[in-house]
Amino acid sequence: MSDTDSTDVLIIGSGFGGSIPAYRLAAGGARVVVLERGPWLSGKDFDHDFKFGSASTRVFEFTMGDGMNVLGGNCVGGGSVVYFAAMPRAPRFTFERHGSLGRRLWPGSVDRSALDPWYDTVAASLPISRNDWSDVTYSGGLWAAACAHAGRTANPVPAAIDKSSCTNCNWMMSGCRFDAKRSLLLNYIPSAVAAGAQIRPLHEVQYISRTADDGYRVHFNTLDEVDYREVTGSGTIDARIVIVAAGAAATPVILQRSEQALGEMPAAVGRYFSGNGERLNTAIVNEDKVREVLGLSRPDGVAYEGYQIGKGPVCASWDKLDGDLPEFSRHSLEQLYFPPGFGSILAQVPDATGPSWFGVQKKEILRRWKSWLTIFIMSEDDNEGVFGPPPPTGNGERIAQQMLSRGALSYEPTANTLAGWERADADVRDILERDGLSRVMPWTNEVIGAYTVHPLASCRIGDDPQTSALDDRHELRGHPGIFVTDGSAVPAGLTVNPAFTIAALAERAVPGIVQAAIDRGVGVRYVSRPPEHATVSASSPVGAGA
């Protein structure tokens, strides 16, 4: 494939924020190039393997910060390849949040009603389905039964998963081997490629500069496919429109690094980061009590022992998603699976007499791993994350060949965030420790600080130029023609899994981007038809990595 050194629209990142505009703009007639930092893998590549160097480390990025660690996708399809495909809409009250600002964080033009048509568009495009109780796994069922026992409700969570091909293998965090998870590799990406978009994996954007004709020049390095620390080349592409969708842990870094060439960035670039108020609790379940108290039993007579079985989170408690409750006291509690390794290191021993996260007693609770139940808290944090000066390349200094790097994000939770976590922890305990069902401990924040799989808000939309980097059309203030459409545009934590909202916002942003492209002389129109639905995930066209 020949090198394209100019295009109409250059998109940085191929997750929800990148692939959605890539499809719609390419289908509408624009020349589109997508630069993706990670590799391009598809179904057959998503091996069930923890070995370093397998898909599980190739498609992930764990960026350690000071007080906040971010786990995200690093591949074509971005977060959609590694996500758990839980797709609830954000509750109405989240759009009315004030945080600590004392005024509404979201732009006046966006609320749940305004976003619902865009949610509908995404739901039809992936697609997303309701889950029935027959889809709810043992771990989700146990969580639901415990909620009911505590006088609470519990809901099967809508998901972008094809039930007929899902095997409940629970390997979905390293991509879906069976193409049951509806990642972007099955819809927006193949449709974008069919419409002429070029997707270039292993292209890591470093910064953006301006061209003499009021366009932009995007500067990238190419990376080795095994050792991402190795730069194999570099280049530039000129474009009339640039869409930055590198993820909330990388988008602000690219923009910060571009400041020297582009001029001053809005003050909110790299500020107001939210970890979506995330926190995990792990319960060590008493199998006898599960049978006696909840009346649960599997066909083989075992009461539970089902932690490994399933498809990530399938059941959630939404009782505290109540707009009448004060801010920082609302949260959802979602049953979750995390594979061993990342999913066990921070879990703590209840009533530890020595160290709580390592040692003899830790080994004992790990031996009961089949009886673990992990509950994912998504609460309201205070947007307290701040990015320091950008590292020389990428969004962090790479430590390992793949997956592990150190970035410049710092996060010191405020009293509001800490109080929200404490309330949510107590809520989990109240449900799961009743009548001896289990012992519960939150994961420790003492070892690496806080963590999130849903980074948000580091370059957010809003009405106030001081506290939002983007206007309500997702255009970067002071830099016309640059748009941001990933999780960094979401103004604050959502109290639920954010992928659906990120995708809906990206869909909502497209008509404005089309108009901006037209204004900049690009021949393009808005296309509303949904992408095609493939059953086999899109693999890299020959030469795409060249």
Add this chain to the structure above:
Amino acid sequence: MTLEAFADTIIPGEQRWPGDRAVPGAATGGGAVTSGALDLLVSEEGGMAGTLDTLALGLDDHATDYAERTGLTLDPAVPPFVALSFEHRTTLTAELTARDSPDQELWVALAMFSVMAWDTGAAEHTVDAIAAGHPGLTQIGFAPPDADGLWRFPDFSYGRVLAPSHPHTTPTGDPA
């Protein structure tokens, strides 16, 4: 030997042979060391290999300092960290990985690799590790794959309604 002793402090195991100094046998069953912690640390992919000598020296320096602070006499026949009893290794490791430790990140990384070696066997292919009776994967009860090396759980659900749904759930199954 020092790194083995550290890995064993994180996930302890039974002695590999009588008189095993690095692995004193603080727990039954194989621990991080027999689960391949050192293999993972020296793996090219992990990125730690170049720092291991420095980390081992650092651990021994901290062990020497710890012994001086606490009035312990260390057996010179083995490296200082190895010469500490399991209980003292645990106390020192807790200090090194605590939030106020100046090099917390280094020791936490070493600990993470130790845990991952034990409960994921990440130094080898998971299918091979399970077939070979990997100590950690076996002890956590990680289910074996199907014959083709892939996992499937056809039996996965209690299959019945287990809780009332939230009263404000929308027709699409979402929060209101």
